[in-house]
Amino acid sequence: MCAGLHTGPEIDAYAEAHASASALLRLAAILDAQCRHADAATLLRAAHIAVPALPGLQARLALSLSAAGDHAAAREQFEAVLEGDASTDASSADNLPIASRLQLAYSRTLLALDAPEEALAQADHAVAGNADDACAHAARGDALAVLFRLPDALAAYQRAAMLEPSSAWAHYGIGKTFMELGRAMAALQGLSRALELSERTRQDADAAAQTLTPPAPLSYPCLPVHALPTSAICESIGLALGKGGQPGEALPWFERALELEPNRATALRHMGNALAMMRADDAALACFQAARRVRPDWDEAWLDEAGLLLRRGDYAGGWRAYGKREGQRMLESLPSCWSGEEPLADKTILLIAEQGLGDTIQFARYAPQVAALAQRVILEVQPPLRPLFDEVSRDWGVEIVARGDARPDGDHQCLLLSLPRALRTTPDTTREPSGYLRAPVERRALWRERLAARSATGRLRVGLATAGNPQFKNDALRSIPLAAFEACFDLPGVDWVIPQPEIRDADRAVLERHAGVISFGAQLEDFADTAALLEQLDLVISVDTSIAHLAGALARPVWILLPHFPDWRWMHDRTDTPWYPSARLFRQTGAHDWGGVIKRVRDELSLRVARFT
Structure with missing residues (x-):
C-alpha cells in the first residue's frame, strides 16, 4: 500500500470530519445571511481546525471575519487565500470570478486598516478580473474617496450604478462624493436612492433569512461586509442637508438614525453641529458630550465643542476643550510637555507647528512671549514658511527649524495651538496692532x-x-x-x-x-x-x-x-x-x-x- 493514504478507521474518521466541517460551513452561511458574522467566523474556525483543506473554507472565513470587523485576522486569511490557490476550488452560484470577489472584500478590510493605497490595488485587481462587476467598481470608489481623489471616486461609483442600478452601495458612494464636492442637492438624490434600495434589500434579506436556506458560500451580491446600515444613510442625508444650509431639516434625519442605532456617535456629533448652526448652543454641547460618552476622547467631538465655545467668545472653556485633541493628549504623556505652569528660566523649549499653514502663521505670534520666559526657544514651521520666519527670528529671539529637519534637544515642548491656553489668552489679548511678520x-x-x-x-x-x-x-x-x-x-x-x-x-x-x-x-x-x-x-x-x-x-x-x-x-x-x-x-x-x-x-x-x- 502506498505511504500516506488513509486506511480503515482513518478513512471513516476523515469522512466524518469532512462531513462535520461541511455542515459547519453551511450553518455559517446561514449565520452570515442573518448578519451574525462573528458567530459564523467561530463556526468556520472550528471547521478549519477539523479539515483545513476543505474547498472554499478559508475564503469564507476571510469574508466572515471581515464582515464581523475583525480586520487584522481577516487580512491574514485574505493573504493566505489570494497568495495560494484556495480561491480556485471554491464554487460560486453567480459565476463571478471568485478571486475578484475576494479581492474587493479584501479591499474593504484594507480600508478599515487605514491602508487605502493597498485597498485601491486590490480593487483594481478585482476590476481587471471582471470589468462588469459593479461591486468592484464601488470598492474602487471607496478607496479613491479615502485618497481624496474625488472626481475619480465619483466616476467609479457612477460606473457601478450603471452596471447595477439597484446597488445601494454605488448610490451611497455617489451621494457621499457629491457631498464632499460641495454639491448638496446632487448628494441628496444619490443618498435618497441609496436609502430606498437599502430598505428594499433589507426586506428581501429578512424574508430570505426566514427560510433558513443557506446561500452558496460566496454568492452574496456584494458580500456581507458591504451591507449599508440604514442608520448610516439617514445620518448622511442629515449631513447633506446641514452642508446645504438646512440644519433644521437635517435634525429629523439624525433623530431617525439614532432611533435605529441609539449609540451612533457620529449621528450625535452631526446633530450637535446642526444645532450649533442654528445657535442652539446648549443643545449642541449636550450632543457633543453624548457622543463622547460613546467614544471617549473622540477628537472631532472635542474640537466641535471647542469651536462652539471659542466662536461665542468663551476662551477659557474653548481652549480647555481644544486641549483635549489627540496631539495634545499624546504630548501631555511626555514629561517634557509645557502647560504654562512649568518655569522656563534657563530652559530650552520647542514650539511645534501643527495643522495648516494659516494656523502656524496665526499662532506663531506667541513665540516672542515664550522667548521672554525661556533661555532658548526653537520654533518649528512648515518648510514653505521657513524663509518668512527666518526674517523675524532675531527680533523674536527664537531659532527656526523646518518640519522634517532634525529637532534640537530641549527641556520642554508645546504645540503652537496650545499656546493660547498656556498663556491664558482672552479676546482682549490677541491683538498685534503693528503686525508681527515682514518680508525679507x-x-x-x-x-x-x-x-x-x-x-x-x-x-x-x-x-x-x-x-x-x-x-x-x-x-x-x-x-x-x-x-x-x-x-x-x-x-x-x-x-x-x-x-x-x-x-x-x-x-x-x-x-x-x-x-x-x-x-x-x-x-x-x-x-x-x-x-x-x-x-x-x-x-x-x-x-x-x-x-x-x-x-x-x-x-x-x-x-x-x-x-x-x-x-x-x-x-x-x-x-x-x-x-x-x-x-x-x-x-x-x-x-x-x-x-x-x-x-x-x-x-x-x-x-x-x-x-x-
Whole structure:
C-alpha cells in the first residue's frame, strides 16, 4: 500500500470530519445571511481546525471575519487565500470570478486598516478580473474617496450604478462624493436612492433569512461586509442637508438614525453641529458630550465643542476643550510637555507647528512671549514658511527649524495651538496692532520690480485669493470659483493680482478670459515671496485660507470672505476680529450666498477706488 493514504478507521474518521466541517460551513452561511458574522467566523474556525483543506473554507472565513470587523485576522486569511490557490476550488452560484470577489472584500478590510493605497490595488485587481462587476467598481470608489481623489471616486461609483442600478452601495458612494464636492442637492438624490434600495434589500434579506436556506458560500451580491446600515444613510442625508444650509431639516434625519442605532456617535456629533448652526448652543454641547460618552476622547467631538465655545467668545472653556485633541493628549504623556505652569528660566523649549499653514502663521505670534520666559526657544514651521520666519527670528529671539529637519534637544515642548491656553489668552489679548511678520528686504525689492513691470502706478492693486487647500475637509464651503468674481474685474482703476502659486483648472480658464488679471504662478516659490508681493498691494481680498492670515500678520488691509457658519476663530456676527486689526470680515447672510458677499465687496471696492483716485 502506498505511504500516506488513509486506511480503515482513518478513512471513516476523515469522512466524518469532512462531513462535520461541511455542515459547519453551511450553518455559517446561514449565520452570515442573518448578519451574525462573528458567530459564523467561530463556526468556520472550528471547521478549519477539523479539515483545513476543505474547498472554499478559508475564503469564507476571510469574508466572515471581515464582515464581523475583525480586520487584522481577516487580512491574514485574505493573504493566505489570494497568495495560494484556495480561491480556485471554491464554487460560486453567480459565476463571478471568485478571486475578484475576494479581492474587493479584501479591499474593504484594507480600508478599515487605514491602508487605502493597498485597498485601491486590490480593487483594481478585482476590476481587471471582471470589468462588469459593479461591486468592484464601488470598492474602487471607496478607496479613491479615502485618497481624496474625488472626481475619480465619483466616476467609479457612477460606473457601478450603471452596471447595477439597484446597488445601494454605488448610490451611497455617489451621494457621499457629491457631498464632499460641495454639491448638496446632487448628494441628496444619490443618498435618497441609496436609502430606498437599502430598505428594499433589507426586506428581501429578512424574508430570505426566514427560510433558513443557506446561500452558496460566496454568492452574496456584494458580500456581507458591504451591507449599508440604514442608520448610516439617514445620518448622511442629515449631513447633506446641514452642508446645504438646512440644519433644521437635517435634525429629523439624525433623530431617525439614532432611533435605529441609539449609540451612533457620529449621528450625535452631526446633530450637535446642526444645532450649533442654528445657535442652539446648549443643545449642541449636550450632543457633543453624548457622543463622547460613546467614544471617549473622540477628537472631532472635542474640537466641535471647542469651536462652539471659542466662536461665542468663551476662551477659557474653548481652549480647555481644544486641549483635549489627540496631539495634545499624546504630548501631555511626555514629561517634557509645557502647560504654562512649568518655569522656563534657563530652559530650552520647542514650539511645534501643527495643522495648516494659516494656523502656524496665526499662532506663531506667541513665540516672542515664550522667548521672554525661556533661555532658548526653537520654533518649528512648515518648510514653505521657513524663509518668512527666518526674517523675524532675531527680533523674536527664537531659532527656526523646518518640519522634517532634525529637532534640537530641549527641556520642554508645546504645540503652537496650545499656546493660547498656556498663556491664558482672552479676546482682549490677541491683538498685534503693528503686525508681527515682514518680508525679507531682498524679496521686497524683487517683487516691487516684478509688480511694477505689470501694473501701472496710480491704480489700486488688489490681491484676490479665492481658493484654499482642496484637501481641507470643508474646502467646498470656504472656497469660491474665480468665475464668481468676473463682474468685479471690469472695475476701472483696479489691477487684480492673484497671490497664489497654484491655480485650479476651472480658475485657469477664467484667467485666460481676463488677460489683465495678474498671476505670477510658480514665481511664488515660498511664503517669503508671497509676503513680499502682499506688501506691494493696497488691499487683499481672501477666503479663509493662509493668504488671509498672512495679510493680517503683515498688517495689510485684508477683507476676509466667510461662509455662513465660519471657523471658530472668526466668531459670530462681527465685522472685525481681535486676531488681525487690519482685517474686515464679509459674511454670508445665508448658506452658500457668495453672490451677496461678492456684491457687497464690489460696492465697497467701488467706493475705495473713488477715494483712491
